[in-house]
Amino acid sequence: MIQKQDLIKRILQDLDDKTQMINLKGNEITELRKEINLLKNENSNLKLKLGLEHQIQIDSTITEEIENMNNKDLKTKILKMAQVNLKSNLLILLI
16 A cells, blocks of 8 residues: 555656646747747848848949939930830830
């Protein structure tokens, strides 16, 4: 009888240990999921920042190219852009 009680105590203690371990692992999983979400948000923010910096670089390059153009080249570019824009607007109206 005493042996059975000791066995029951060991089994219950083992069950308690395993329950605590499961709870600990569950908490670790929850914390890791939170960390994953934070890293995903940081990644999104960095991608957005990189995109903005890339656009600034493009705008800066375009501005520099415009500043280096002489008046004749600048006038030609503006006229070409206006013609392309006009054609695009006409195509949109036709559709």
